[in-house]
Amino acid sequence: MNARAVAAWSAVCMVIVLSTSNPAYKAIVLVAALTALVSAVGLRRMRRLLAGVGFIAVFDVLLNFVSAHLGRTVLFALPDGVPAIGGPYTLEALAFGVSGGMTIAAAVLAAAPFSLLTQPQDVMDALPAALSRTGTAIAASLNLVPSISRSFASVSEAQRLRGWRPRGPRSWAEVLVPVVLTSAESSIQLAESMEARGFASGPRTAFQKPRLARSDWVVVAASAAALGGFIGARAAGWAGDWFAYPSLTLPSLDVRPLAACLLLFAPVVTWRRRG
Structure with a gap:
């Protein structure tokens, strides 16, 4: 699996999700991203990711429902004198929050293949030569995260x-200080080893350059x-926008942008389950 193909698919998913306010197309991209990940890695490896995405999405829905007292379809109301949460609670605010939650979930799941399906060195190899040093820094940063977790x-x-x-915030200093010192020492050792191997002394070379397979070309x-x-x-004008306010309406759905979104299901066929 080539990281460039993964990057192309992820970028297109995010562009479509962020460029439209229509929840119908957002839902299609969300289902495509979820289905592609499930077919590639299975549900077991995605439990924590799905739990985190679900929590953030639900929080976004509730936040908009509580804070946006707009719309004509009032479900219930709290007295205006109640601080922060007083006022009418509308169906339009709930629907707009659901749309925002789908946007966040689709964007996160679209970017998830970078951590679930590729290795840091694969992402670095996929970058052009001009960004090789940037790729090395990114790969080192990605490797630092699990090492900090293990150290903690x-x-x-x-x-x-x-x-x-644990007896309060100050007591955690006995854990955090050794973790920070250990991480700093590991970073210094990594820098010294990279310098000893001649990092940045010349153009980056590779024993074998990654190539796009047929399945990767299909995804691209x-x-x-x-x-x-x-x-x-x-x-x-076929992919019309959707507005929740002032009155809730059903989102428009056209077959042409729908067909474009359905092409994002290609990884379901080409990506095979790993591990």
Whole structure:
């Protein structure tokens, strides 16, 4: 699986989701991203991701429902004297919050293949030569995150064996300080090893350059067609926007932008389950 194909698909998903206010097309992209990930990695590896995405989406829905007292279809109302939450609660505010939650969920799931399906070095190899140093920095940063997590777990366990117990924010300094020092030491060791290997002393070389397989070309072609089709539909006025306020209406759905969004299901066929 080539990281460039993954990047092309993810970018198109995010462009479509962020360029339209129509929840129908957002829902299609969301389902495409979810289905592609499930077919590639399975539900077990996605449990934490789905839990986090669901929490953020629900929070966005509730936040808009509580804070936006707009719309004509009033479900119930709290006294205006209640601070922050007083006022009418409308169906339009709830629908707009659901649309925003779908936007966040689709965007996160569209970017998830970078962490679930590719390795940091794959992302670095996919970058052009002009961005090779940037790619190295990104790869090193991505590798630093799991190492900090492991360090935090080991330091916490060691401190608990010594009798430490969390007793407020200040007590966490006994864990956080060793974790920060360990991470800084690891970063210095990485920098020294990279310098010893001649990093940035010349142009970056590779034993074998990554190439796009047939399945990768299928994903790239489908993504390009989806992007072109949806942008064309937007320009022609076929992919109409949706407005929740002042009165709730059903989103319009046209077969041409719908067909463009359906092309994003191509990874379901080409991406095989890993592990």
